[in-house]
Amino acid sequence: xxxxxxxxxxxxxxxxxxxxxxxxxxxxxxxxxxxxxxxxxxxxxxxxxxxxxxxxxxxxxxxxxxxxxxxxxxxxxxxxxxxxxxxxxxxxxxxxxxxxxxxxxxxxxxxxxxxxxxxxxxxxxxxxxxxxxxxxxxxxxxxxxxxxxxxxxxxxxxxxxxxxxxxxxxxxxxxxxxxxxxxxxxxxxxxxxxxxxxxxxxxxxxxxxxxxxxxxxxxxxxxxxxxxxxxxxxxxxxxxxxxxxxxxxxxx
Numbered sequence: 001x002x003x004x005x006x007x008x009x010x011x012x013x014x015x016x017x018x019x020x021x022x023x024x025x026x027x028x029x030x031x032x033x034x035x036x037x038x039x040x041x042x043x044x045x046x047x048x049x050x051x052x053x054x055x056x057x058x059x060x061x062x063x064x065x066x067x068x069x070x071x072x073x074x075x076x077x078x079x080x081x082x083x084x085x086x087x088x089x090x091x092x093x094x095x096x097x098x099x100x101x102x103x104x105x106x107x108x109x110x111x112x113x114x115x116x117x118x119x120x121x122x123x124x125x126x127x128x129x130x131x132x133x134x135x136x137x138x139x140x141x142x143x144x145x146x147x148x149x150x151x152x153x154x155x156x157x158x159x160x161x162x163x164x165x166x167x168x169x170x171x172x173x174x175x176x177x178x179x180x181x182x183x184x185x186x187x188x189x190x191x192x193x194x195x196x197x198x199x200x201x202x203x204x205x206x207x208x209x210x211x212x213x214x215x216x217x218x219x220x221x222x223x224x225x226x227x228x229x230x231x232x233x234x235x236x237x238x239x240x241x242x243x244x245x246x247x248x249x250x251x252x
Contacts, residue, residue: 006156006188007034007057007075012066014052026052028213030066034190036155039182041191041199044209045247050192054158057190058082070156081154085161087145089133095144096120096129102152111151119147123181139170143177150181156188164194172228175201179226196243200236201226208243211250218243 009032016024026049034040042050055061057068059077068075089098100116120126123143125136133141142162149157162178163171175198182189193199199206200220208216222235230236 004035004037006036006038006071007190008032008067008069009053009057010067010069012056012063012068014049014056014061014063025213027056027063030213030215032207032215034156034188036188037186038204039189039191039202040205040207041193041203042207042209043193043196043199043243043247045211045250048209048211050209051160054082054160054190054192057156057158079154079156081149081152081157083145083149083157083159083162085164087133087141089141089144089148091133094130094132095125095136098133099144099148099151101148116151119151123147123177137170138166139174142166142174146178146181150185150187156190159189159191161192161194163198171195171198172231176228178202183225196240196247197231197236199243200239201231206243208246216246 009030012027012030012032013025014027016026026047030049030053032053042053044050052061056063057075058080059075070079089095090101093101096113096116099119100111100113102111117126117129120129123146125140125143125147128136128140128144133144136144146159146162149159163174166174179202191199191202200222203220206218206220208218210216218239220239222230222233222239
């Protein structure tokens with residue numbers, strides 16, 4: 001595994017502070033590794049630290065102790081692409097101007113409108129390049145938000161429940177769409193979800209965070225490429241049921 005490790009968290013702890021006082025230890029001595037090109041999902045009850053881990057990896061939060069490294073170097077703000085739960089598209093900007101926003105903040109990132117249009121065409125949004133976000137459906141907005149994260153040029157993408165607010169049918173369409181883009185581009189993805197079926201369908205590996213701060217890794221031994229029919233398979237349903245039991249039997 002050594003050379004292929006993209007993201008490494010070593011003995012990472014984080015405590016929420018209230019008025020400067022230590023309040024609640026969310027993460028304690030966390031060790032986690034994600035390999036280059038891997039799709040890993042973080043699951044666990046609310047309050048087990050999923051979103052906190054993503055914010056630590058983005059650099060939005062700073063750990064109390066431990067090390068976070070990316071490709072062997074200490075991780076710093078701006079090293080990863082991040083897509084939050086809500087799309088956060090700027091309502092007054094067109095879709096093409098929204099997805100090109102990273103180039104405005106990073107002078108070394110050269111994205112032309114022509115390249116942006118190629119990507120919009122690639123994800124089925126070229127007709128909406130000049131539309132405002134309010135003119136798009138939820139699934140389209142999430143595709144645009146993912147494209148914005150993708151066009152940061154980063155190899156590691158952090159996705160925080162990106163499909164949580166979508167209806168069931170759109171969600172399944174977006175899952176298949178995300179897998180096709182991921183397989184094509186060979187990005188590394190760390191994905192948060194509360195949907196256990198989604199975690200099983202998308203992931204190479206699932207990391208389950210327990211309320212007692214312990215971490216459990218589950219390998220997803222399902223064939224790729226994955227198609228929607230797999231959602232009804234005995235193997236996937238069995239894995240989802242196993243995860244449900246693990247989480248249901250936990251106490252805070």
